Amino acid sequence: MAQESIVSLKLFASGYCESHANIVNPLEGKGKTKFYAVWALLDIPNLGYILFDTGYSKQFNKATQSFPERLYRWATPVTLPENNTAKALLEAEGIHANQVKYIIISHFHADHIAGLTDFNNAQFICHKSAYEEVQKLSGFRAVSKGILQKLLPDNFKSKVLVLEDMADQIAVNQFGITEYQIFGININQFKLIYLPGHARGMLGFIYTRNDQSIFYATDASWSYETYARGILPRKIVKLFFDSWDDFVETQEKIKAFELSNKQYKILFTHCEQTLKYISNEI
Numbered sequence: 001m002a003q004e005s006i007v008s009l010k011l012f013a014s015g016y017c018e019s020h021a022n023i024v025n026p027l028e029g030k031g032k033t034k035f036y037a038v039w040a041l042l043d044i045p046n047l048g049y050i051l052f053d054t055g056y057s058k059q060f061n062k063a064t065q066s067f068p069e070r071l072y073r074w075a076t077p078v079t080l081p082e083n084n085t086a087k088a089l090l091e092a093e094g095i096h097a098n099q100v101k102y103i104i105i106s107h108f109h110a111d112h113i114a115g116l117t118d119f120n121n122a123q124f125i126c127h128k129s130a131y132e133e134v135q136k137l138s139g140f141r142a143v144s145k146g147i148l149q150k151l152l153p154d155n156f157k158s159k160v161l162v163l164e165d166m167a168d169q170i171a172v173n174q175f176g177i178t179e180y181q182i183f184g185i186n187i188n189q190f191k192l193i194y195l196p197g198h199a200r201g202m203l204g205f206i207y208t209r210n211d212q213s214i215f216y217a218t219d220a221s222w223s224y225e226t227y228a229r230g231i232l233p234r235k236i237v238k239l240f241f242d243s244w245d246d247f248v249e250t251q252e253k254i255k256a257f258e259l260s261n262k263q264y265k266i267l268f269t270h271c272e273q274t275l276k277y278i279s280n281e282i
């Protein structure tokens, strides 16, 4: 019998921004904290390379040169070491940017999509409601929701695929989490998941392999520690969150999943634990 082909996954980080620690943890946060911009590379047999988000790129500096986008740079100053962009990190792996076929966009916040313009051959996949919001918002209102239209390639509209239209299967699991099968990939290996609250139509994924079981929950929390201890961010973030109620409910669903699936590592995009996971420290 032919062996089933296996999806492989690798996580990377491209830059970080800094903000006040007491936004993440209002009870104990002191000083500044780093928000790492993690993204993932998937190698899908018979399909090719797919990215899940891109982290920061130099495009972020260009997009935030003038107002109102400049406010974004002031609010969250970004550090992006040389050769740390998704494009450069992939090249170090022997993968050229033009080989990336799809980029799944978890949500349209700048720290997740700043590298999109570096991948000319890629098509983009996102949740329908996320795309609808991006089309609707502009100027200051977009910036206040963390969306920088200037980070989108000019031909974005012709290259975007709406998840609900292209998914093979959409189902709600026993924890109330919506799951999507794409490209015929075995859902026991990889599936996209819907994580509403932090941003409109936010997505994450569940990846399973013998040696790696990951629930990548993007910005459903900024920190594993606060999530595990039930500490919610400072309420001021409600201003740019899509729905606080959904945010709280999504965390509860992830916790229910985790309780019944203890072999899974819950990873959040900006969390220090995720960076440690990437560098094999945990």
Ligand SMILES: [Zn+2]
Pocket: 107, 109, 146, 198, 199, 219
């Ligand atoms: Zn975000």
